Amino acid sequence: MDNRKAPEDFSLEALRSGDRAEFARLVEAYYELIYRLAIKMLNDPQDAEDILQETFLKAYRHLKSFDGRSSLSTWLYRIAVNEALMLLRRKKLDTVSIDETLETPDGEVEPVQIVDWCCLPESELMSAEAQAYLDRAVEALPTTLRVVFVLRDIQGLSTREVSEVLNLSETAVKTRLSRARLRLREELSGYYGEKLREGGSL
Amino acid sequence: MSDHGECRHLLGSLSEYLDGTLEAELCSELEKHLAECENCRVVVDSLQKTIYLYRATAENVAVPDEVRVRLFRCLNLDDYLEK
Numbered sequence: 580m581d582n583r584k585a586p587e588d589f590s591l592e593a594l595r596s597g598d599r600a601e602f603a604r605l606v607e608a609y610y611e612l613i614y615r616l617a618i619k620m621l622n623d624p625q626d627a628e629d630i631l632q633e634t635f636l637k638a639y640r641h642l643k644s645f646d647g648r649s650s651l652s653t654w655l656y657r658i659a660v661n662e663a664l665m666l667l668r669r670k671k672l673d674t675v676s677i678d679e680t681l682e683t684p685d686g687e688v689e690p691v692q693i694v695d696w697c698c699l700p701e702s703e704l705m706s707a708e709a710q711a712y713l714d715r716a717v718e719a720l721p722t723t724l725r726v727v728f729v730l731r732d733i734q735g736l737s738t739r740e741v742s743e744v745l746n747l748s749e750t751a752v753k754t755r756l757s758r759a760r761l762r763l764r765e766e767l768s769g770y771y772g773e774k775l776r777e778g779g780s781l
Numbered sequence: 782m783s784d785h786g787e788c789r790h791l792l793g794s795l796s797e798y799l800d801g802t803l804e805a806e807l808c809s810e811l812e813k814h815l816a817e818c819e820n821c822r823v824v825v826d827s828l829q830k831t832i833y834l835y836r837a838t839a840e841n842v843a844v845p846d847e848v849r850v851r852l853f854r855c856l857n858l859d860d861y862l863e864k
Binding site (some may be wrong): 599602603606609614615619635639647689690693694695696710713714715732734735738753754757760761763767768 | 789792793795796797802807815823824826827828830831832834835836837838839841842844845848849851853854855857858860861
């Protein structure tokens with residue numbers, strides 16, 4: 580998937596037979612990608628670490644039954660996404676969330692914020708405060724949109740790879756991605772538009 | 782933007798347009814519209830910047846070393862901790 584970091588040159592035979600060294604290589608190759616997925620999905624370091632550990636524990640237990648029909652990275656991503664979704668579901672039950680009751684999970688949002696904030700300096704666009712805002716905006720997306728956005732735009736998977744991980748059609752991936760991006764654009768335009776006004780550029 | 786039917790109609794195509802995967806016919810329709818519609822140009826530019834910013838922040842995620850250590854420990858891979 581992310582071929583620069585994790586070439587798929589593992590011996591499936593060794594992995595299936597429980598070879599520790601080969602499994603350690605697999606963990607080394609993918610732990611950063613899985614952690615990044617988890618932290619962007621959950622925006623909480625402790626939760627992300629739990630998902631990271633659970634993903635590889637599950638992978639180790641189920642390697643014997645890995646049939647090789649998908650790539651190892653797709654398979655690992657699938658485990659991690661399922662773990663993250665289960666955690667989110669559990670948390671939701673705990674907090675009795677009401678934030679999604681009034682909207683269809685992935686309804687279209689029409690642009691309201693028409694502000695050209697692209698001219699803001701990089702230091703402003705990428706400040707620590709801005710990055711925290713970006714993370715919160717992703718966290719606020721409905722789960723169905725968030726998972727597609729994180730896999731596609733943050734993890735850099737292709738549309739086809741995302742469709743394999745989530746078992747969705749490519750058309751559904753594109754539609755959800757579009758909605759996620761438009762919602763985030765809207766959020767960011769509100770935030771950066773405010774920065775422009777503060778700076779007196781508007 | 783909300784007064785323009787065409788803007789609304791093309792909204793769902795912007796994401797694919799930026800990915801370079803929009804089919805040719807829609808692509809030229811959209812570009813023709815963009816040439817005339819300032820608001821949609823702003824939306825496209827800021828949408829592109831939004832995607833760019835998220836890709837850039839992804840590279841800033843570093844896994845704390847102790848997280849890696851605890852991961853290897855919980856998998857009984859202590860022997861392989863040295864990089």
